[in-house]
Amino acid sequence: MDPIRPTPLRAPAGQGHTPFGGLRVVLALLVVLQHAVGEFHPAHVAPIGRGFEAGSIAVLVFFVLSGHIIDEAADLVYRGRPGAFLLNRLLRILPTYFVGIAAFLAVAATLYGLGFGLMPVEGRPLVPSDLWSPRLLLANLGAVLPIPQSLPWIAEEPRLMLIIWAVRIEMMFYLVFFALLVAAKVSGIAVARVLTIGGLVALAVSLPGLFGGHDSALADAPFFVLGVAHRRLRVAAGDRTTLHWAGGLFVVALLLSMWKASGLGTGLSFAEARSGEVALFLGLFLAFAVLNNVRLDAAGLATRVDQKAGELTYPLYIDHMTAIYALGLLLHDRSIPLVGAAIVAGVLFSWGVASISEPAISRLRDRVRGRRLR
Numbered sequence: 001m002d003p004i005r006p007t008p009l010r011a012p013a014g015q016g017h018t019p020f021g022g023l024r025v026v027l028a029l030l031v032v033l034q035h036a037v038g039e040f041h042p043a044h045v046a047p048i049g050r051g052f053e054a055g056s057i058a059v060l061v062f063f064v065l066s067g068h069i070i071d072e073a074a075d076l077v078y079r080g081r082p083g084a085f086l087l088n089r090l091l092r093i094l095p096t097y098f099v100g101i102a103a104f105l106a107v108a109a110t111l112y113g114l115g116f117g118l119m120p121v122e123g124r125p126l127v128p129s130d131l132w133s134p135r136l137l138l139a140n141l142g143a144v145l146p147i148p149q150s151l152p153w154i155a156e157e158p159r160l161m162l163i164i165w166a167v168r169i170e171m172m173f174y175l176v177f178f179a180l181l182v183a184a185k186v187s188g189i190a191v192a193r194v195l196t197i198g199g200l201v202a203l204a205v206s207l208p209g210l211f212g213g214h215d216s217a218l219a220d221a222p223f224f225v226l227g228v229a230h231r232r233l234r235v236a237a238g239d240r241t242t243l244h245w246a247g248g249l250f251v252v253a254l255l256l257s258m259w260k261a262s263g264l265g266t267g268l269s270f271a272e273a274r275s276g277e278v279a280l281f282l283g284l285f286l287a288f289a290v291l292n293n294v295r296l297d298a299a300g301l302a303t304r305v306d307q308k309a310g311e312l313t314y315p316l317y318i319d320h321m322t323a324i325y326a327l328g329l330l331l332h333d334r335s336i337p338l339v340g341a342a343i344v345a346g347v348l349f350s351w352g353v354a355s356i357s358e359p360a361i362s363r364l365r366d367r368v369r370g371r372r373l374r
Contacts, residue, residue, distance in 0.1 A: 016295035016296050016298050016303070017295065017297070017306065017307070018291065018292060018294065018295065019291055019294055019296055019302070019303075020065065020069070020288075020291060020306075020310060021306035021307055021308070021309040021311070022306055022309050022310075023284075023287060023291055024062075024065065024310050024313040025309045025310070025312065025313055025316070026058075027059075027061055027062055027313070028312075028313045028316045028317050028320075029316075029343070029347075030054045030057070030058035031055035031058050031059065031163065031317060031320075032316065032320045032324075032342075032347070033055060033339075034053060034054055034055030035055065035162065035320065035321060035324055036324060036339045036342035036343045037339055039324050039325075039327075039328050039342060040327075040333075040334050040335065040338040040339045040341075041334060041339060042334045042335050052274075052276055052277070053274075054277075057277050057280045057281050057284070058284070060220070060257065060260070060261060060281060061223075061281065061284040061285060061288065062166070063169070063170070063173070063223035063224055064223045064224070064226050064257070064288065065227060065288060066170060066173065066224060066227060067173070067223065067225065067227020067228040067229075067231070068228065068230055068231040068288075068292075069227075070173075070174070070177055070227075070228075071177075071227070071228045071232065072231055074177065074181060074191075075235075078181075078369075082178055082181035082182045082185060084368055085177075085178060086174065086175075087368050088365055088369055089174040090174075091361065091364055092314070092365065093144065093167060093170065093171060093174075094144070095361045095364075096314055096318055097161070097167065097318060099315075099353060099357040100161060100315070100322070101137070101140055101160055103322055103349075103353050104119075104160050104161070104322045105131055105160075107119070107322050107326050108126065108131060111326060111329055112128065112131065116329050116330060118130075119322075119325040119326060119328075119329055120325055120328070120329075121158040121159060121160055122158060122159035123155075123157065123158040123159050124157075124158050125158070126158055130157075130158065133157075135153070135157060136157050136158065138153065138157075139153055139156070139157030139159075140157070140159065140160050140161070140164075142154040143159055143161070143164045144164055144167055144168055144171060145171060146168055146169075146171050146172035149168075161321065163317060163321070165217075167318075169217050169220050172217060173221075173224045176198070176202070177198075180198045181194075192242065192245075195228060195232070196245050199225045199228065199229065199249045199253075202221040202222075202224070202225050203222060203225055203249070203252055203253060203256065205218050205221065206218050206219050206220070206221040206256065209265060210222075210256060210259055210265040211265060215266050219265055220260070222253040222254075222256035222257045222260065223253075223260075225249055226250065226253035226254055228249075229249040229250035230289070232246040233246045233247060233250060234292065257281070258278055258281065258282070261277050261278050261280075261281040262274050262275070263277065311354070311358060311362070312350065312351060312354055315350045315351075315353055315354035315357075315358060316346070316347065316350040316351075316354075319346075319349055319350040319353050319354075320346030320347070320349070321346070322349060323342070323345040323346045323348070323350070324346055327341065327345050328342075
């Protein structure tokens with residue numbers, strides 16, 4: 001028997017819908033909360049706003065979820081079709097991102113035309129010519145790609161999406177996973193074996209960022225490995241070989257993930273370690289693990305609600321800052337009620353944009369997938 005080749009994978013135990021949509025919305029709302037607090041918190045709660053980064057931890061849990069879900073999709077939906085896998089991932093990321101850029105520029109141009117000035121962005125401030133600049137659009141396309149962000153044509157332009165760094169890391173993971181699927185198909189080696197080697201390499205390359213006193217995109221690799229290993233453990237069907245290699249990767253990835261969540265890899269001392277963030281990460285990871293064992297009736301109301309919640313997550317992640325920046329431009333004030341108003345505005349604006357764009361994107365993805373997900 002191949003020392004790391006598992007028996008054929010089976011679908012997770014039980015039938016029905018796994019309710020990840022609600023968890024994904026909670027994670028997205030934590031990101032919105034962090035940004036709303038950053039924009040509108042009054043002075044007396046500023047230390048609290050800067051001291052607990054719930055949204056940053058939510059992004060790390062998103063990476064874990066992504067590892068689990070992408071491995072499941074590649075195994076159950078795209079087996080032997082790495083090209084379709086990558087195309088569907090690109091269709092998940094890029095069209096919604098492009099719509100988000102268009103929505104940002106439309107809102108920014110409208111407010112500027114009404115005399116409110118230009119909305120803030122990362123990097124240099126916007127100038128009126130940016131609102132119709134092909135160079136700015138090209139730079140923001142480059143911002144979502146896993147390429148050096150120090151390239152002049154990217155670095156010199158303002159960044160319209162505050163959170164695009166996380167999407168860029170997702171893109172990097174998708175491309176690596178695609179390369180591993182291609183390697184397995186071309187070589188004839190079992191996907192599980194290729195993923196094992198890829199997971200070991202990913203953990204190894206993450207170490208300089210985790211222990212070198214500086215942050216880097218590679219330092220986020222353990223979260224994706226954790227998600228993939230968790231999923232492989234669930235479908236091991238009692239196979240000891242799978243349990244051994246997936247279990248080992250799971251334990252190491254979990255420890256490294258906790259290290260990253262604590263901030264120790266960014267130069268903090270043990271006395272400064274963010275214990276609250278570690279606790280939040282573990283709590284959210286536990287919620288993810290528990291939900292993995294829940295199955296809802298595929299045709300039931302709870303499933304439909306959960307799916308709708310999940311569908312809103314990525315547009316909410318992309319579009320909420322447009323509403324928050326616009327509100328900040330209109331209301332030059334800071335208060336707890338404004339934090340709440342910013343959260344509501346971010347959700348409603350994102351829902352409005354998604355209701356226009358997402359149905360067409362979903363239909364296109366269904367064609368690539370070869371079936372409609374229900």
